[in-house]
Amino acid sequence: MDNSQSAxxxxxxxxxxxxxxxxxxxxAFRHAxxxxxxxxxxxYILHFCxxxxHTERRVFCLIGAAIARTMPDHDGHMSVGSALRSLCSGGTEADLSTELSRLRRLLACDDSFELLDVIRHVLRYIQAQGALICYEQLLHDTIYWGEYTRIKWTKDFFKVSESATKD
Known part of the structure; x- marks a missing residue:
């Protein structure tokens, strides 16, 4: 576990x-x-970041606000991609299309700063639906936003395992 993961x-x-x-x-965190x-x-974030x-500070505030709104008993287990997929409950084309458009909007973000503006609304939506996001992973994914995270969220949404992509 590297320093950023442990923080x-x-x-x-x-x-x-x-x-x-x-x-x-x-x-303090409710609207942070x-x-x-x-x-x-x-x-409250001073000792962690x-x-x-500016970006790191906003990411920690985003995650703190998300935790303050839901007050979970423990960290969740889903990435943003798997959480959005879990909300496709009906299994219809329309359900998939709505959540896929949310994912695509996130994937289109060029950097962490742009992602922060978009993900705030998506995160509130995911929380309102009761999906259990892994805040630790989301914090790391948001700070180090890039192609690796885009690919991971896409695979999680479409439920593609790492072993299925290896030859």
Missing amino acids: AHRFVSTMIDKVKKDTACRA DTPSMESRAWE KLES
């Missing part, structure tokens, strides 16, 4: 516990995923 793990674990016990923390309100949560890094 992500510590942050997610800490926040899952803290938002249940600390109403001030929960209130909007740039104008993120500074309220800085004291570089506040000087």
